[in-house]
Amino acid sequence: MGKVAIKANALVKWFGEGETKTTAVKSASFEANFGELLYIVGPSGSGKTTLLSMISGILKPNEGSVLVEGKDIWQMKSDDIADLRLHKIGFVFQDYHLFPRLTTVENVAIPLILKKMEWNEALKVGLEYLDIVGLKDRAQLQPVKLSGGEQQRVAIARAIAGHPDILIFDEPTASLDGDTGRKIVEFVKTKILNAERCVIIVTHDSRIYEYADSIMKMEDGNIIGFERNTNAIP
Amino acid sequence: MSGILKIALKLLVNDKSKFIALLVGITFAVFLMIMMMSMFSGILSRSSSSVYNVGAKIWVMDPAVNNATSSIPMPDYVLSSARSINGVKYAVPIYFGNALVKLKSGAYQAVSVVGLDDATLYGRPELIEGKIEDIYAESAFIVVKDAEFKKLESPAVGTEFEINDHRGLVVGLAKVASGGLFGIPTVYTTYNRAITYIPSMRFTTSYILIEPKHESDIPFIQQQIKKLGYQALTRDQFVKKISDFYTYQTGMGMNVLMMTAISFIVGLSISGQTFYTFILENLERFGALKAIGAKGHELITMILFQASFTALIGYGLGVGLASGLMILAKLRLPSYAAQVTYYNLTFAFIMVLIMAGVSSYIGVRKVLQIQPFDIFRG
Numbered sequence A: 001m002g003k004v005a006i007k008a009n010a011l012v013k014w015f016g017e018g019e020t021k022t023t024a025v026k027s028a029s030f031e032a033n034f035g036e037l038l039y040i041v042g043p044s045g046s047g048k049t050t051l052l053s054m055i056s057g058i059l060k061p062n063e064g065s066v067l068v069e070g071k072d073i074w075q076m077k078s079d080d081i082a083d084l085r086l087h088k089i090g091f092v093f094q095d096y097h098l099f100p101r102l103t104t105v106e107n108v109a110i111p112l113i114l115k116k117m118e119w120n121e122a123l124k125v126g127l128e129y130l131d132i133v134g135l136k137d138r139a140q141l142q143p144v145k146l147s148g149g150e151q152q153r154v155a156i157a158r159a160i161a162g163h164p165d166i167l168i169f170d171e172p173t174a175s176l177d178g179d180t181g182r183k184i185v186e187f188v189k190t191k192i193l194n195a196e197r198c199v200i201i202v203t204h205d206s207r208i209y210e211y212a213d214s215i216m217k218m219e220d221g222n223i224i225g226f227e228r229n230t231n232a233i234p
Numbered sequence B: 001m002s003g004i005l006k007i008a009l010k011l012l013v014n015d016k017s018k019f020i021a022l023l024v025g026i027t028f029a030v031f032l033m034i035m036m037m038s039m040f041s042g043i044l045s046r047s048s049s050s051v052y053n054v055g056a057k058i059w060v061m062d063p064a065v066n067n068a069t070s071s072i073p074m075p076d077y078v079l080s081s082a083r084s085i086n087g088v089k090y091a092v093p094i095y096f097g098n099a100l101v102k103l104k105s106g107a108y109q110a111v112s113v114v115g116l117d118d119a120t121l122y123g124r125p126e127l128i129e130g131k132i133e134d135i136y137a138e139s140a141f142i143v144v145k146d147a148e149f150k151k152l153e154s155p156a157v158g159t160e161f162e163i164n165d166h167r168g169l170v171v172g173l174a175k176v177a178s179g180g181l182f183g184i185p186t187v188y189t190t191y192n193r194a195i196t197y198i199p200s201m202r203f204t205t206s207y208i209l210i211e212p213k214h215e216s217d218i219p220f221i222q223q224q225i226k227k228l229g230y231q232a233l234t235r236d237q238f239v240k241k242i243s244d245f246y247t248y249q250t251g252m253g254m255n256v257l258m259m260t261a262i263s264f265i266v267g268l269s270i271s272g273q274t275f276y277t278f279i280l281e282n283l284e285r286f287g288a289l290k291a292i293g294a295k296g297h298e299l300i301t302m303i304l305f306q307a308s309f310t311a312l313i314g315y316g317l318g319v320g321l322a323s324g325l326m327i328l329a330k331l332r333l334p335s336y337a338a339q340v341t342y343y344n345l346t347f348a349f350i351m352v353l354i355m356a357g358v359s360s361y362i363g364v365r366k367v368l369q370i371q372p373f374d375i376f377r378g
């Protein structure tokens, strides 16, 4: 097992006040390591997305702390957290959030452009990443012209184009058929994950469990189990 | 251009229908504002055309005069008193009136008649044909060759006509700096001929034109004239008095102001509304950018850029459209009064900036409110 990528200490998050107060995450602590594919699983509403958002600098916890590569991110200023997201973390959102008015390759280049890379250079690098996900020939199409699985791969290309150390996927296979979902995860495991990377996937999809190095179970805002999968598909 | 702005531009321009709607809104507003204001400036500048054309430094008039062409005649003693004021180099009378001309074809045409002081011909126009001394010849008139010239059946030197049942003879053609507002031709003659040809009341002096010895004498001259119960205005003061009359006393200014305000409001609502919808539709995108790591100020820059880009193009189109239309109108109607001034352009530009500002403000507020977490949750 590699070094610790993310360390969550007693994270608590609630929404609303008084009568309407719901505690989405109740004292969650865990570690995710480099070189590891970590799954977070659990029923709907158990707090998976909330937890994922807190460890990736998107949602501020009410209590507890998050260390990303040893740095306490919620002590940082909001612009610095934005920079951390930009430079260290790649996101694949559940419904992709591709930009319909941009071409596929421009979509992939977005993190690079936000990093101030020059436009043409960013497109060039973007094209390389599209090649990695096998969609180089779709570079000039609008994302809506692509199939769901292809869009998901574009989203992955965008997430990895910025060279993040940590990749966060929320339900990456939810809207894909079983076969496509498996292929995506297999691709992530074999091509994206490496010793310097940590990949965290939230999923309901038991068909892809066999790729996980660790599986963390959540229920009702609590982490109720953490197991290492010693015979994960490499 | 920085990459972020390029993304902003693509988000905006690639959404063709919204982009066009935005442009239409702004172009329309700019077009209407410029048209209204240009008509108004044109009318104002023409309303003072006689003041400009005569060119005197000081005008003495009855205080009730508010419009160069409707003068109130003054008794002769005002002229002699004016001449005796210290600091007055010379003072001469001028006559403004209207007469009816019977043309060769038998048609009648109203004209405005300017009667120049017989001794000095002060306020004379620049001649393009004929000699100014010929104005002293019998029945002599000089016709101004402006947009209204054709209404006199384009006379030449030597053409005869009847003016208020007297004989008239064209001895020269003149050009003047500025055309009049009322769309009738102008003829010049001597003061004495003018008052003999045109029936008048007991008093005949329309204005007294004064040339001061020095600029610094002007306040004293004005004071002395005031003591006589009359008013002495510098050219600029007189022009302003006339403009104020048209602006505030005729309802024209109010109407133009209202039309301009309405154009502005309509333009603002179309473009503001469309821009708001545009932002709303792209809210998820801005949220995704935020989640990926765009900072607040970068998103603000994008929105400001989108708003000002649209505003500038709309402004350009609006100005172009208005000028084009005015050029066309002038081709067909030579006396068409509209004029585009820097003031109008600047005013419309400021209004457009306000539109862009309001639209961006709404957009920025929305975008800063959006939580990347909400994007994340889908």
Ligand SMILES: Nc1ncnc2c1ncn2[C@@H]1O[C@H](COP(=O)(O)OP(=O)(O)OP(=O)(O)O)[C@@H](O)[C@H]1O
Pocket: A015, A016, A022, A023, A024, A042, A043, A044, A045, A046, A047, A048, A049, A050, A051, B377
């Ligand atoms: N902004 C919010 N305001 C109020 N309650 C919220 C908010 N966000 C999340 N919650 C609540 O917190 C709880 C956990 O939500 P979360 O989205 O983390 O669940 P999840 O495990 O990701 O579920 P799913 O599998 O359906 O995506 C839910 O009960 C949800 O209703």
Ligand SMILES: [Mg+2]
Pocket: A048, A049, A050, A170, B377
């Ligand atoms: Mg979720």
